[in-house]
Amino acid sequence: MDLLCSAYSNTSDDEEEQPKRQRLSLSSSNPPKPYLPFFPSSLSNPQTHAPISGRYISKRQRASMPPLPASLPDPVPLSSPFTLSGSISCAEIPHSISSLLKTKPKGHQRLNPISENLSATLYGHTKAVNAIHWSSTQSHLLASAGMDHMVYIWNVWSRNQKKACALNFHSAAVRDVKWSQQGHFLLSCGYDCTSRLIDVEKGLETQIFREDQIVGVIKFDPFNSNIFLSGGSKGHIKLWDVRNGKVVHNYNRNLGSILDVEFTMNGKQFISSSDVSGSNASENSIIVWDVSRQVPLSNQVYVEAYTCPCVRRHPFDSIFVAQSNGNYVAIFTTIPPFRLNKYKRYENHGVSGFPIKCNFSLDGKTLASGSSDGSVYLYDYHSTKVVKKIKAYDQACIDVAFHPVIPNVIASCSWDGSILVFE
Structure with missing residues (x-):
């Protein structure tokens, strides 16, 4: 040695x-x-x-020897597209609230005023929230879609964790989200050119509907949850069948980007709103379509040179409204020839180029609208006057949604990523 x-x-x-x-x-x-x-x-x-x-x-x-190959980095574990951080069960809700959620209003009847404070602030999104939607079958759950690629499910009145689960199935910003009327199924769409159907209860993505355009809006048929509309950046509107994942009808008319779609009360027609700057024809900004025949019933509904980022029908009357970038909500009839009401409209809030949405209350007596000044505006449906203005955010209030069971509860979301639920 x-x-x-x-x-x-x-x-x-x-x-x-x-x-x-x-x-x-x-x-x-x-x-x-x-x-x-x-x-x-x-x-x-x-x-x-x-x-x-x-x-x-x-x-x-x-x-004289060649250099040794560099060691490979340790593989980074992929995050799960479905993260359960709370519970979607209604068991964690206070009894006083759960009893209200089980009470179904009849027709135009209002429920008694709520004595308990139902306000909640929901944080989770890191970028703007584009859309929110209450579940009609599980009315304690609220879904939100954000520019941070995320969809969150909120158990709004849970005693513990209000963020029930996070869905990260999209690879780009999510534009819209809608609950199906069948159980815990949720449909979302976005900049990755897909619409995705998620079984929230199982945490599984059941179907992907791919397109050659950014999908900006989706809407289920009010009488058939197996059918939904999608509209996108190339002006194409498609009617999909969830059961086979195929397109049933195409509605094309050389339009600009589709901003919103809405079925009429009987489900036999739908209204589309498109970007007039893309089509360069103001008479195509709002079109009423026949669902089965795939033809427009009218394309001269709104001739002003403003885009309308939101279209909503009244729950009982034969009218629909359109949120206009002219900083007002216009009123139209859903009966041919689908005329604009030139004497009444909802004013005083701001749109200023944001995708501001509006919605009717459960009884149809109130219209709520977001605003670019961060406020929620409540209008009397018949008089069109402002009933209340609620300053909610420092940045634009993008979407507002009345609760499907409790009429005086409203959810709203903001460009800053926060969500509020209040009476």
Whole structure:
């Protein structure tokens, strides 16, 4: 062992390999053998062969060898597209509220005023929230879609975690979200050119509906949850059948981007709103379509040169409204020839180019609208006057949604990513 140490300490790395081996071999009784480095016959250049583990390599040989490949980084675990952080069950809701959720109003009847404070602030989105939607079958759940690629399900009045689960199935910003009337199914769409159907109870993506355009809006048929409309950036409107994942009808008319779609009360027609700057024809900004015949019934409903980011029908009367970038909500009839009411409209809130939405209350007596000044405006349906203005956010209030059971509860969302639920 001492001879080995002295042999390596007294000779430089620049000396030839063979004398080293000869001096080492003198300490043994075996005769010295000539050193012949071993290289596999399959290698034409022995210097490119990888070093044998445990063998001494001289400085000269190390310099002539190719660099060793860099070690691969440890694989990064992929996050699950479905994260359950709370519960979607109504068991965690206070009894006083759960009893209200089970009470179904009849017709135009209002429920008694709520004595308990139902206000809630919901944080989770890191960017703007584009849309919110209450579940009609599980009315304690609220869904939200954001520019941060996320869809969140909120158990609004839970005693514990209000953010029930996070859905990260989209690879880009999510534009719209809608609950199906069948159980816990949720439909969302966005900038990744897809609409996606999620079984929230199982945490599974059941279907993907792919298009060649950004999908900006979706809407279920009011009488058949297996059918939904989608509208996108290329002006194409499609009617999809969830059961086979195929397009039933196409509605094309060289339109600009589709901003919103809405079925009429009987479900036999629908209204579309498109970007007039893209189509360069103001008479195409709002069109009433026949669902089955795929033809427009009227394309001269609204001739002003404003885009309308939102269209909503009244729950009982034969009218629909359109949120206009002219900073007002216009009123139209749903009976041919679908005339604009030139004498009444809802004013005082701001739109200013934001995709501001509006919605009717459960009894149809109130219209709520978001606003670019961060407020929620409540209008009397018949007089069109402002009943109340609620300053909710520092940035634009994008969407408002009345609760499907409790009439004086409203959810709203903002460009800053926050969501409020209040009486």
